[in-house]
Amino acid sequence: PENLCIIMAAYNGEAFLAEQIASVLRGTYQNFILHIYDDCSTDTTESICKNFEKENTEKIVYHKNPKCKGVIQNFLQALEELDADYYMLCDQDDIWLETKVEETLHNMQGLEDTARKLPVAVFGDAKVVDENLQILAESFQRQSRFHSEKTDLPHLLMENKLLGCTVMINRALKEKLGSFPPQIRMHDWWLGLVASAFGTIGYIDEPLLLYRQHGKNIVGNTSQKNYLKNRLANLEKQQEVLYKTCGQAEAFLEVYREELSREQREVLSAFATIPEQNWFVRRYRIFRYGFFKSGLIRNIGVLFVI
Numbered sequence: 087p088e089n090l091c092i093i094m095a096a097y098n099g100e101a102f103l104a105e106q107i108a109s110v111l112r113g114t115y116q117n118f119i120l121h122i123y124d125d126c127s128t129d130t131t132e133s134i135c136k137n138f139e140k141e142n143t144e145k146i147v148y149h150k151n152p153k154c155k156g157v158i159q160n161f162l163q164a165l166e167e168l169d170a171d172y173y174m175l176c177d178q179d180d181i182w183l184e185t186k187v188e189e190t191l192h193n194m195q196g197l198e199d200t201a202r203k204l205p206v207a208v209f210g211d212a213k214v215v216d217e218n219l220q221i222l223a224e225s226f227q228r229q230s231r232f233h234s235e236k237t238d239l240p241h242l243l244m245e246n247k248l249l250g251c252t253v254m255i256n257r258a259l260k261e262k263l264g265s266f267p268p269q270i271r272m273h274d275w276w277l278g279l280v281a282s283a284f285g286t287i288g289y290i291d292e293p294l295l296l297y298r299q300h301g302k303n304i305v306g307n308t309s310q311k312n313y314l315k316n317r318l319a320n321l322e323k324q325q326e327v328l329y330k331t332c333g334q335a336e337a338f339l340e341v342y343r344e345e346l347s348r349e350q351r352e353v354l355s356a357f358a359t360i361p362e363q364n365w366f367v368r369r370y371r372i373f374r375y376g377f378f379k380s381g382l383i384r385n386i387g388v389l390f391v392i
Contacts, residue, residue, distance in 0.1 A: 087257075090118040090191070091170040095160040097125040099178035100134060102217075102298060107138050109181045111145065115188040120146045120176070123164045126154040131178075161250075161273040162266045173260060175274065177251040180212075181219065181296040189290060190254045197288045198256060205259035205285030207277055209234075210252040212297035219296060226297055233380040237287040239350060240376040242278050243335050243357045244388070247380075248287075250274030252294050259285060269337035271330060279338055283350055324391045329361045360392065368392050 092110060096103060110120055122135050135148040155163060165173055172194065174187065194208045211234075214223040223229040226249060234247055241247070253274050262280050270276045281287045336358035339351065346354070356375050360368050369389055371377065378385050 088119050088168070088170040090115075090172045090174065090187070091168045092118050092120045092174045092176050092187075093161060093164045093168070094120060094122045094176040094178060095125065095157055095164070096122050096127060096131050096135065096178045097157070097160075098127045098129045099131050100127075100129040101300075102179040103131060103134050104138070106176070106178055106180055106182070107135075107146070109183075110176065111138075111142065112184055113182060113187045114184050115191060118145070118174075118187065121149060121164060121168060122146065123149045123151060123160050125151050125156070125160050158270055158273045159266060162263070162270075162276070165255075165260055166263060170260075171257050172254055173256075174254045175250050179298045179300065180251050181215075181298065183293065183295055186210075186252075186294040189292075190252070190294065193288050193290050194254050194256060197286055201286045203256075203258050205262050205281050206256045206288065207248065207259060207281035207285075208254045208288040208290065209248040209274075209278075210290035210294040211292055212249060212252060212295050213293040215296045215298050217298060217300040219298070222299065225293065227291075231381050234289045234291070236378075236380070237278065237282055237289070238376075239279070239282050239353055240357075241378060242275075242282045243354070244331065244377045245379040245384075246272060246275035246278060247289075248274040248278040249297070251297065252290075253277060255281070264341045267337040267341065269330070269333045271334050275334070276338075279334075280342075283338075283342065283346060321391050324387070328388065328392060332358050332360050 124131055124135060139146045139148045161175055172191065190208055190210065194206060197206045212226040213221055214226050214229060215221055227234050232247055237247055250273060255277055259281055262284055278287060335354050339354040339358055343351065353375055356371050357377055360371055372388065379388060
């Protein structure tokens with residue numbers, strides 16, 4: 087097995103792809119292979135990747151998906167087929183800081199010492215930049231006002247804390263991955279749930295990369311102000327999103343039922359069946375099990391739309 091697989095999901099990424107690949111190659115830690123999974127791009131993504139592959143045959147492997155999978159399945163299915171001790175997720179449009187891999191791996195191995203080969207996920211912070219790499223925010227986590235340390239199962243069921251482009255997982259977590267049901271909201275969220283239920287999650291409270299915001303981002307940066315504006319504008323849609331999150335919990339319970347403790351099954355079932363309950367029970371369960379988001383404003387929003 088490889089020591090470290092870096093998995094990059096690429097799709098029509100010609101604008102920023104070369105810069106990102108170059109930043110990964112510049113890192114202080116070099117014992118990795120970068121696997122680029124191209125999800126049927128129609129621009130020059132393929133030729134950019136193949137040029138890098140030709141110049142870095144020991145470091146880069148280019149894969150072209152036979153059919154379009156979408157970003158979630160592209161990442162998760164790549165994880166499934168690669169064999170390594172550690173795996174990192176990589177977007178096509180960011181810039182990795184030179185010590186990103188080294189620091190994350192150091193943190194990971196420290197947790198593995200205490201967790202004794204349990205599933206471990208590590209994630210960190212990022213500087214938010216515009217398409218020209220001008221800094222918009224020194225900290226993604228602080229600008230979003232996330233409580234990054236609250237990664238127990240009830241908190242993670244309600245809100246994803248893991249910023250995918252900063253995530254590393256170990257082999258034990260990869261081997262815990264079962265099927266990937268269509269209800270998965272985001273790949274990093276699913277990995278976080280697995281780590282929370284069966285192992286541990288570490289957070290590095292410093293920026294590991296430049297998180298680039300531009301017109302084509304699939305999941306972008308959300309400041310508190312924008313978060314509020316978007317949610318107030320469409321309360322019905324917010325309820326729909328929240329109920330989809332309950333659907334993800336139901337799928338998780340389905341996949342892992344046999345391996346979960348009785349208490350975990352109770353928590354998952356309580357969250358998954360929230361949409362079926364009456365007004366009072368829905369709100370009671372939020373408090374009874376601690377299904378909270380980060381910060382008072384977000385939680386008031388939940389109680390309002392649920």
